[in-house]
Amino acid sequence: MWILMGIHKLPRVRNYWSSDPFLKVDCVANIMPYTRFSKLTEMIHFNDNDSMLPRTDPNYDKLHKIRPLIDHINQTSNKSYNTSKTVSVDESMIPFSGRSSFIQYMPMKPIKRGFKVWCLADSSTGYVVKSEVYTGKARDGSKNPLGERVVLNLVSNILGVGYLVAFDNFFTSINLVEELLDKGIYSVGTVRNNRKGLPEMMKAKEKMKRGDFNYRIKKGISAIKWMDRKPVTVLTSAFNPTETVEITRKLKDRSRLPIFCPITIQAYNKIMGGVDRFDQLREVYMIGRRSKNWWHSIMYYYIDMAIVNCYILYKCYKEGECEDQLAFRIQLAKQLIGDYNGRKRFRDSK
Numbered sequence: 001m002w003i004l005m006g007i008h009k010l011p012r013v014r015n016y017w018s019s020d021p022f023l024k025v026d027c028v029a030n031i032m033p034y035t036r037f038s039k040l041t042e043m044i045h046f047n048d049n050d051s052m053l054p055r056t057d058p059n060y061d062k063l064h065k066i067r068p069l070i071d072h073i074n075q076t077s078n079k080s081y082n083t084s085k086t087v088s089v090d091e092s093m094i095p096f097s098g099r100s101s102f103i104q105y106m107p108m109k110p111i112k113r114g115f116k117v118w119c120l121a122d123s124s125t126g127y128v129v130k131s132e133v134y135t136g137k138a139r140d141g142s143k144n145p146l147g148e149r150v151v152l153n154l155v156s157n158i159l160g161v162g163y164l165v166a167f168d169n170f171f172t173s174i175n176l177v178e179e180l181l182d183k184g185i186y187s188v189g190t191v192r193n194n195r196k197g198l199p200e201m202m203k204a205k206e207k208m209k210r211g212d213f214n215y216r217i218k219k220g221i222s223a224i225k226w227m228d229r230k231p232v233t234v235l236t237s238a239f240n241p242t243e244t245v246e247i248t249r250k251l252k253d254r255s256r257l258p259i260f261c262p263i264t265i266q267a268y269n270k271i272m273g274g275v276d277r278f279d280q281l282r283e284v285y286m287i288g289r290r291s292k293n294w295w296h297s298i299m300y301y302y303i304d305m306a307i308v309n310c311y312i313l314y315k316c317y318k319e320g321e322c323e324d325q326l327a328f329r330i331q332l333a334k335q336l337i338g339d340y341n342g343r344k345r346f347r348d349s350k
Helices: 002-007 013-017 034-043 067-079 146-155 174-182 263-271 274-282 294-319 330-337 341-349
Strands: 086-095 113-122 128-133 164-167 186-190 213-218 221-227 231-236 244-250 256-262
Touching (some): 067 128, 067 294, 086 263, 128 146, 146 174, 186 263, 221 263, 256 263, 274 294
Antiparallel strands (some): 113 128, 221 231, 244 256
16 A cells, blocks of 8 residues: 555545545555554554663664564565676665654755665666665774775675775775775775875875876775866776776867766766665655654665665566576565565566
8 A cells, every 4th residue: 555655646645535536546545444554554563662672782773663674675685686796885865854863964965854874786777785774873882984884884795706886985995995805895986085095196286187187006906086177086996097088078168078087987977876776766656654753764765675676676577687697586576575466467477
């Protein structure tokens, strides 16, 4: 019923049971009365509240109420899909305006207030392989910066030797690129010029023409500074910093200016959009509704994630884009959102 409501949007939930034929949706209203639907939604639980540890316990989990669902989606998403060799790490937002101890407020973002979710997604399809809800400062005593901890946690037990992961300047550091390279994982990311360990040329304010670039290499890691309208600084362990491609830029008089661009930056732009692609698919038919319970918003988000991942699995299998992947077997796709009698269209398509 939630999925149908996401497809057929109405201003209020009660409108689906309206006596007005213009509003009433029979495929929803005929399943159960509104009072039963609202009570089931209100009472739904994923974990036993009595087993929750006290806040003073070092193992206290802020996501205890929703933890089984998050773990299940992460496990089945990873098992059901053989990701391509290029993935990206980025943040996704769950809008929520109520009260919670780990709500994030970012005034410069489209979604200014809500829960932040770190996602590891396939760059080519937007399939989310693993995700993690940010709940505030870590309590395990780790001294690593937040960005490094997030990336290392997301790629652990998922990515193997030869994979390429992209991330933005919030995560990128010399230590992170080195640690990933030690694991056999290549990486590329824009970097803030005030990070520790960067060469002086990354921080220097030198005059450069559009298309000019400079680089330094140390221990297999390349630091690149390229001038577009403003300097672009990148760290990578995957590409030759001397390789370039020709691109064009529009000028104010609408003419086009050909300039050289390091292949590292072109590759970064292509790989980085995995999580954004997932958000685009999720926002089309979101099932979420306003709720006073903070964990309801996270629940709706993860059900949306399962639906999007299933859609990507089905689409890739249907179009034959990934024929060599066992992940596109229908029974594995079923595991994401559960097996039920209405899954006949998957069997028919096979």
